[in-house]
Amino acid sequence: xxxxxxxxxxxxxxxxxxIMASHIGCPEDIPSRALGLVRTADLLxxxxxxxxxxxxxxxxVQRSFYNFTEHGEGETLEALRACxxxxxxxxxMSDQGAANCADPGQQLxxxxxxxxxxxxxxxxxSSIIAAVMACGFPLGNFFFAGFLSQKKEKRLVxxxxxxxxxxxIILLDTPYRLAAVVEDFSRVFPKERRGFLAxxxxxxxxxxxxxxxxxxxxxxxxxxxxxxxxxIEPQR
Numbered sequence: 120x121x122x123x124x125x126x127x128x129x130x131x132x133x134x135x136x137x138i139m140a141s142h143i144g145c146p147e148d149i150p151s152r153a154l155g156l157v158r159t160a161d162l163l164x165x166x167x168x169x170x171x172x173x174x175x176x177x178x179x180v181q182r183s184f185y186n187f188t189e190h191g192e193g194e195t196l197e198a199l200r201a202c203x204x205x206x207x208x209x210x211x212m213s214d215q216g217a218a219n220c221a222d223p224g225q226q227l228x229x230x231x232x233x234x235x236x237x238x239x240x241x242x243x244x245s246s247i248i249a250a251v252m253a254c255g256f257p258l259g260n261f262f263f264a265g266f267l268s269q270k271k272e273k274r275l276v277x278x279x280x281x282x283x284x285x286x287x288i289i290l291l292d293t294p295y296r297l298a299a300v301v302e303d304f305s306r307v308f309p310k311e312r313r314g315f316l317a318x319x320x321x322x323x324x325x326x327x328x329x330x331x332x333x334x335x336x337x338x339x340x341x342x343x344x345x346x347x348x349x350x351i352e353p354q355r
Contacts, residue, residue: 132206136199136231138219139212140243141170144322144346146177150243153212154178161207164195166223170214187211189223196230203236215346217245221265221291247289250317250348253327258353261287267300274300278307281351288351294344301339301349305332308351315350322346 137160139153157163157174163184165171171184185195202209209231213222231238251258262284268274281288292300304314314335316328324345328338 132204133234133236134203134206134231135208135237135239136203136227137208137210137239137241138224138228139210139241140217140245141174141212141215143216143244143246143249143320144325146173148244148321149174149177150241153210153241153243156208156210156241157182157212159208160210162198162202162209164199164209164211164227166213171212174212187223187227196226199227199230200234203231203234215246217243217247220245220247244321246291246317246320246346246348249320250289250315250350253317253320254315254350254352255329256287256313256315256350256352258287258350261289261350261353264288264290266290266292269296271299271303275303275307278303282308285354287353290349292347292349294346297342297344297347298336298339301332301335304349304351305336308332312354313352315352317348317350319345320348 137156139156140150142148154177157178158180163182164187165174165184166188167186175182185198186192187195199209211218211224211227213219213224216222218224219228228238247263264281267277267290310331310333313330314332316335316339318324318326318328328335
């Protein structure tokens with residue numbers, strides 16, 4: 120009687136992707152677990168070169184890494200696919216704050232799930248939460264507007280839509296659009312509705328401004344370009 124041969128059916132290796140927070144101004148705030156993984160993970164993915172090298176220096180290592188920007192990187196996705204398929208460990212850290220929160224990286228996470236890899240988060244600094252902590256407004260629930268349009272005409276329409284919302288509002292933008300964004304809000308929002316600007320959070324020039332948008336416009340006029348989060352109080 121012939122005996123059937125047992126087939127080798129080893130379980131597939133799925134690997135693990137760590138999504139890691141970085142600092143938002145003070146490098147000492149990078150989670151220690153994240154720095155440990157920078158030293159030991161099989162594959163490192165960062166957003167841009169300069170912040171990546173700063174993190175590597177802080178971790179005390181010199182290693183190669185891949186970039187992943189808002190435009191996507193096919194080579195990086197393929198490297199991640201190979202890493203996870205082989206059952207290895209990969210990490211992704213964006214330039215600042217909580218990765219994937221108004222930052223690129225969603226495609227990396229989507230690929231990990233597609234490959235049935237494990238996804239684990241190492242939480243840490245977030246400029247959005249930090250601004251909420253400092254604003255002093257009774258926010259309750261709030262609407263996160265992300266980044267507004269770069270084009271002034273479209274941005275004004277977006278701000279008009281935001282003015283109809285009654286809950287608190289939080290948005291981000293690039294430092295060089297600080298004055299333009301505040302100016303546009305001062306043109307659209309009612310005078311009695313206050314805004315709060317969190318500037319260079321945890322950085323050497325950390326500063327907080329609060330008041331009507333007309334007042335904020337005066338305060339940011341001629342100000343140097345700094346990272347910022349804008350919080351708008353709920354309609355009373």
